[in-house]
Amino acid sequence: MQDYIQLINDQKFREANVLLLKLVEESPNDPVINFYCAVTYDALGMERKAIQFYKAALTSEINGPLRERTYVQLGSSYRCVGEYQKCRNILEEGMMEYPHNLAMKVFHSMVMYNLNENEESMTSLLSILVSTTSDPWIAKYSKALEFYSDKLDQTW
Structure with missing residues (x-):
């Protein structure tokens, strides 16, 4: 070495x-x-x-x-x-x-936040979170989190 x-x-x-x-x-x-x-x-x-x-x-x-x-x-x-x-x-x-x-x-994702591109930042982070978590609560709601990840400003 x-x-x-x-x-x-x-x-x-x-x-x-x-x-x-x-x-x-x-x-x-x-x-x-x-x-x-x-x-x-x-x-x-x-x-x-x-x-x-x-x-x-x-x-x-x-x-x-x-x-x-x-x-x-x-x-x-x-x-x-x-x-x-x-x-x-x-x-x-x-x-x-x-x-x-x-x-x-x-x-x-962090730099997108710094550049005030918050939607792209959050969408990416949520996607990473859902795809890598072992937390049972996040896993349970993963479909909803993934669905909402690119619809953060939308209401129903």
Whole structure:
């Protein structure tokens, strides 16, 4: 295992960050190093700095499970710093590639709320809730919740 991954696993984010910044200098186009450098900035609460490294990871064509994580974490970071349209764009790009990733869909629902697209936000969240819950009460009313999810302003 790489030293920086062990440091991250041990939650030694500052030490991992110092090591990863040196590695980025040596290999600026390495998508995995850029990804983990972003992770350390994220863990340190420095989302604005993390963004550039997540973007570099995508530009350098990171692949596999880390690519999927990059979309989620970049989208989340954009939302955290108030870059709502960028968040929406990156999450929608990620959802095209990973349509079954529910975390991306939830973050997308959150940013739709931030963009005052509340109906789309709630519709998506209700759909995710109904499809993933193990709560017996939600399961019991799942058909009604699903039916009403895109009719939130409608009355009968």
